[in-house]
Amino acid sequence: MRKYNVAVIGATGLVGSTILKILEERNFPIDHIYFLSSKKSAGNQIVFKDNEYTVEELNEDSFNKDIDFAFFAAGGTVSEKYANIAVDKGIRVIDNSSIYRMEEEVPLVVPEVNPDEIFNSRGIISNPNCSTIQSVLPLKPLHDNFKIKRIIFSTYQAVSGSGLGGIKDLEDGQIEFYPYQIQGNALPHIDSFLENGYTKEEMKMINETKKILKDDSIKITATTVRVPVKHCHSVSVNLEFERTFELEDVYKVLEQFDGVIVKDDVQNNKYPMPLDVEGSDKVYVGRIRRDFSLDNGLNLWIVADNIRKGAATNAVQIAELLIKD
Secondary structure: OOOEEEEEEOOOOHHHHHHHHHHHHOOOOEEEEEEEEOOOOOOOEEEEOOEEEEOEEOOOOOOOOOOOEEEEOOOHHHHHHHHHHHHHOOOEEEEOOOOOOOOOOOOEOOOOOOHHHHHHOOOEEEOOOHHHHHHHHHHHHHHHHHOEEEEEEEEEEOHHHHOHHHHHHHHHOOOOOOOOOOOOOOEOOOOOEOOOOOEHHHHHHHHHHHHHHOOOOOEEEEEEEEOOOOOOEEEEEEEEEOOOOOHHHHHHHHHOOOOEEEOOEHHHOEOOOHHHHOOOOOEEEEEEEEEOOOOOEEEEEEEEOOOHHHHHHHHHHHHHHHOOO
16 A cells, blocks of 8 residues: 655644544554644654654645655644645645635535535645534435425534644633633634624534535524533524425434434433543444424434544545545
8 A cells, every 4th residue: 555745734733632642543654754833842752653752843844855745733824824835836725724615616524525526626625623524414314305495503612622722721720811700601702703793613514514414505503612522513403494304214324324423312311422532533423303393303412522524534535535536
C-alpha cells in the first residue's frame, strides 16, 4: 500500500492532537509526518506511533516539503493565511475552520453523506461545523425518504467546542474565556452576534446544512447554547416533512444509515447522553417521536463526540476518501 506524507497544522491544540490520535487509531498509511504550530508551541515534543517529533514553527516556507495532505486545525486566521500557500505547492488541504466552508468551489464534506463532493475540490476540502456534522448524518436518509420541509435546531454544546480555554473555564470555575461563568450555567451565545440577531454558530448550522444536503428550499432556524458539559454536543431537532411517514420507517432508514446508531428505548430510560457517547466516532439518535403539533412532524435527539466525529475523525475520513480516488 502506498504511504503518504502528512502535515498537521495546530498539532498541539485540542483538535490537532485528536487528529494525531485518529490517524494512529485508524492506521492511516503515513510515510513522513510533520507537526506545525505557532511560535509559542514550536520546539515542543510530540509522540506519534512511538516516535518522538519536534513541533516546527509554521511559516510561509513550511510547505516547501514533499507533503500530500495538510490537516489545518489552528483556526480561521491561520487557514486564511496559509491554506492556499499549501494548495499552490500541490498539497491537498483538509481545513477544520469555517473560513472556506461556504465558498462555492470548496466542498463541504461529511463522508457518510456527500462523499462524491471531494471530486469537486481544487485543493481545499472543508470540514463542516461540529454540530452540523452530527445533525446531517441522520437528516440525510430522512430527507431522501420523506423530503424535509423545515428544521428547528436547538443545540446543547460542550465546552470542548471552544478548545482548551472553554475546558479551563468549566474546570476552574473562572470567567476567562466565556463572557459569563459556565459552571452551573447555560450560555445562549456561541461565536459573535450578527445584525440579524443570530450568532455566527447558528448561521453556520443553517447555511452548512443546506449546502451539504444540496437543498436551499429547506427552511431552517437554530438556537445554539453552550452548556457545562466537557465533551459531546447534543442537538434537539424538530423536523417537518413534505411526505407522510410511519415511525417504523423512520427507525428503519436511520438504523440502516452508515455512522448512525439508534438508541431509543424510553421504557428502559435508554437514550443518547454525552457521558455514554464520549470517545465514539458514531452519531447517536434517540427520543424519536412524532410532533403532534403539525402534520408530518418529527422530533429527534442527536448526540456525538464533537472533537472526534465533529472534527478530527471527520477530517481523517475525508483523507481516507482521497486516497481511494
